[in-house]
Amino acid sequence: MREMKDSGIEWVGNIPATWKSIQIKNLFTILSGATPTPDTDNWDGDVLWITPADYKTKDKYVSGGKRNISQQGFNTCSTSMIPKGSIIFSKRAPIGTVAINTEVLCTNQGCLSCVSKADTCNDYYYYVMSVGTEHFELLGSGTTFKEISANSFSNCKLPCPDKCEQEKIASFLDERCSAFNCLISDIQSQIEALEEYKRSVITEAVTKGLDPDVEMRDSGVQWIGEIPTHWTLIRIGSLYGLRTQKVSDIDYPPLSVTKMGVLPQLDTVAKTNAHDDRKLIVKGDFVINSRSDRRGSCGISDYTGSVSLINTVLFPITEMNPRYYNWYFHTVGFADEFYRWGHGIVDDLWTTGWQDMKNILISVPPLDEQQRIADYLDSKCAEIDNIITEKKQQIETIEEYKKSLIFEYVTGKKEVQA
Known part of the structure; x- marks a missing residue:
């Protein structure tokens, strides 16, 4: 059992004694996104562009949708181009969704981009930020919707082991989370099949009878x-x-x-x-x-x-x-x-x-047959819905366990064994 110390980060708690706690702004250059302005003088081609809505999935990696500059009149000078492999962080609606971009792209104002400026493993910090969502949410403010400012975000502290350990943790979590994600994907496919079956049951009953x-x-x-x-x-x-x-x-x-x-x-x-x-x-x-x-x-x-x-x-x-x-x-x-x-x-x-x-x-159909069909669908669809609910609960359980596992390793409470 390695020696632990207080990280000074409330949501993180204790970390190994050899680790540090470092502000995000000392690890990354933080770039705010922006809505491009109509001006095609400086660009004539395609650019990859994303908003938070493009990566609100459980996928670690994200690529932008192509937007043609000459057609839509976007001026790439009004926003920053984000290097491949950076961390894209959603600053609002909801706060804290993260992804790593697989291509050079730009973002809208709903995103903050973390471009590494230190000797860091971005995959490790992707996992750290993904389990700090509740903390980031508390730092948000606003009336219409909550939003975390670039300044508040960049001043947050994160745990910082040496790069070798960062890479070891990220590699371990990639493998474990990939297995979890495959299981979740399989259950989600079952849910989609059940929903399609339910739709077919309803259509068959109301148009063909029983x-x-x-x-x-x-x-x-x-x-x-x-x-x-x-x-x-x-x-x-x-x-x-x-x-x-x-x-x-x-x-x-x-x-x-x-x-x-x-x-x-x-x-x-x-x-x-x-x-x-x-x-x-x-x-x-x-x-x-x-x-x-x-x-x-x-x-x-x-x-x-x-x-x-x-x-x-x-x-x-x-x-x-x-x-x-x-x-x-x-x-x-x-x-x-x-x-x-x-x-x-x-x-x-x-x-x-x-x-x-x-x-x-x-x-x-005749009135009495309408009654029978309605009764049948009430019962049959409730049965299907119950199975779907159980499947969704299974996904929630896996997600909770995955998040707990990530937290234990990115904060050093558990150590990746050789």
Whole structure:
């Protein structure tokens, strides 16, 4: 057991007696990113460019997406080009995501780049910074979102063994973390397969029914395909009416329409404090977001409240099982069909209004069959969701163990054996 001492770094604790504690600014040159300005006089070609959103994965290495300077009018003189192998640190939203760049690139203002100026192993400090996230978060400030300043970041102290030990620790962690990441990737693939299976189960049940031997006929609707012969087709406007009353989120609690359904709006979302700028929604109403970039955001509301004007609020006007249609509207096929009816001037952003939505044809089983299908999907999808939840918990456990392992070795509490 080697001799230990207080590092003087609260979140690190004790380190080996032969190690030092050194400020980041003495280990690295800290470069702030910036949004390039429109000016093509000094550059005509491609540049690699990243933002924090480009490396919010568990991958250690990151390469930027190509941005053509002559097409987009970026002036590379307005920001620094970061040497290959530097540490890229996210200073906001969220603070503390780190990666090592595999190519020369530049970043936006959400990043701080650490360019080595001492005899250091960047791979080692990648691991140190990756487990110091909570500490860096505490140093952030701001109202809209928290951000750590370059000055606060550069004054932080990190443990510093000699370079030989840095390399030994980094090499050991590369090997161990690679095994963990492979396991996580395998579990994530299982989750994706389960989610795809769930989508297929829903589509099959709401468009084909539960009886595999029932006689089928062509529905005449491409995405639906064949349906049981005793089912009918009907336009959505024959099932639902449009609720148009405008209200204030002061009088009616604000609700959010998500892929998980209609949920109370987070307390962190600011209220408008204005009158009649939202739509009334009554418990039992069905709501769908009409914008294509919110694809799949819909559901039956368990609450009475208000939603933003971009949502379409519907109430049943005929006898039906609402849960059946809730499942129906959550299918990928319906989402594609819904937004196919939309209008807009931007290729990937348009809206589908009620005047179009009400004319969309959907398949309709008898009422008792709607009940059986809804009951089946409630049970089957809950079963699949439980398995998915277990898989996600497995990933969380592995991530927690990996982080603990990294911390133990980068702070010297455990020593890499020969």
